[in-house]
Amino acid sequence: MAEKILIVDDDLETLRLIGMMLQKQGYQVVSAKDGTEAISLAFSEHPDMIVLDIMMPDPDGYQVARHLRSDPQTAPIPILMFTAKSQLEHKVAGYEAGADDYLTKPVHPAELIARIRALFTRAKSRGTGPLLTRRGYVVGIMAAKGGLGVSTLALNLGLAYYQKTRAEVIAAELRPGQGTWAGELGFTQDEGLTSLLEMNASDITLEDVERHLTSTTYGIRLLLTTHKAADSTKLINAIPQLEVLLFHLFTLGSFITLDIGSPYTPGLExxxxxxxxLILVTEPQPHSVKRTGQLLEELPGLGFPSTKSLSVIINNRVRADIQLSAIQIQEMLNRIKTPFIPGVTEQSYQAAMRNIPLGFLQPDGIYMQQVNELAAGYATRLRNDQFRSAGFPTASS
Incomplete structure (x- = not known):
């Protein structure tokens, strides 16, 4: 049976011409003239591929792609964005939204057909699994002990990445009973994580996880948890639930930061x-650096292989006249680079009093300058990875 392709474009002449061309190649064609109709047809017609324009009235192509990727029924469908938007940032936004390929108008019909065939070949060779489980890039953040600014970094790194890319960003607290974000940011509902952990693992769906995310006015979504001592043991007997909810969580965002806490968090492996x-946070004090070094040695045995990226960040939370230098810490940890994040006690207090993230209070302050640099590095690296996997040249290639 011939593959069915859904074409989405608000230009009727484009719909007609592409439709005729694809039909001549033996494909079944379904057409939608706007984003709303496209979403409806994606569910009712079950197309094998979607050729999607971007420049349409609300919802535009980016919104359509994100909507389809968020639903398990439509998430596996390959999406080829076919649009006149040719700037680099448009292509990045397309891939961030969930496009499998991106082609700019005008184009020779032979190239469009070739791209469609190649995308079908890729989808068939991979099966439905990888397309269904499309996931964002996940950065875990932890420290050898508590109180070193892990939660603050996880939240503000997510915020900085969103501000640079406008991608779908999620920050998650994974320490039941030790949540801080709800209180600091003024949210009254803080039971997202604990509610999911109380479900049967087999019952947790993508919709359940998304429903328990908290939207914010500063662009990112949060998975919050409580600050109740009674909830601190929730994870001990809920590792299957943790695995399922993380699996779904990672498909809901393009960039996800996890507040893991310390090595004593249940479910760490x-x-x-x-x-x-993984980012390890430490401070420029001998004992903290020593414990960080011990944790570095233990990580392979805790389920974090040496093949994954690992960085150490020094959070200088408290100004001190006597502390280790960056060079001393690098020597102790045998690390080439250990970025310093300066302490901003007064600004942190002001942000907490106003129930906003530090990065929202002072987006260009000395703390956020370092976090923004970190986020910019991720944005550049992930953009290059996306283009490299799609066959586009990058600045480093």
């Missing part, structure tokens, strides 16, 4: 096995 990258 599962978390470490599922992240793409």
């Amino acid at each position: 599962k978390m470490l096995s599922m992240v793409d990258e």
Whole structure:
């Protein structure tokens, strides 16, 4: 049976010409003239591929792609964005929204057909699994002990990445009973994580996880948890639930930061096995650096392989006249680079009093300058990875 392709474009002449061309190649064609109709037809017609324009009235192509990727029924469908938007940032936004390929108008019909065939070949060779489980890039953040600014960094790194890319960003607290974001940011509902952990693992769906995310006015979504001592043991007997909810969570965002806490967090091995990258936070004090060094040695045995990216960041939370230098810390940890984040006690207090993230209070302050630099590095690297996997040249290639 011939593959069915859904074409989405608000230009009727474009719909007609592409439709005729695809029909001559033996494909079944379904057409939608706007984003709303496209979403409806994606569910009712079950197309094998979607050729999607971007420049349409609300919802535009980016919104349509994100909507389809968020639903398990339509998430596996390959999406080829076919649009006149040719700037680099438009292509990045397309891939961030969920496009499998991106082609700019005008184009020779032979190239369009070739791209469609190649995309079908890729989808068939991979099966439905990878398309269904499309996931964002996941950065776990932890420290050898508590109180070193892990939660603050996880929240503000997510915020900085969103401000640079406008991608779908999620920041998640994974320490039941030790949540801080709800209180600091003024949210009254803080039971997202604990509610999911109380469900049967087999019952947790993508919709359940998304429903328990908290939207914010500063662009990112949060998975919050409580600050109740009674909830601190929730994870001990809920590792299967943790695995399922993280699996779904990672498909809901393009960039996800995890507040893992310390090595004593239940489910640590599962978390470490599922992240793409790990950041260890330490402070310029001898004992903290020593404990960080011990944790570095233990990580492979805790489920974090040496093949994954790992970085150490020094959070200088408290100004001190006597502390280790960056060079001393690098020597102690045998690390080439250990970025310093300066302490901003007064600004942190002001942000907490106003119930906003530090990065929202002072987006260009000395703390956020370092976090913004970190986020910019991720944005550049992930953009290059996306283009490299799609066959586009990058600045480093």
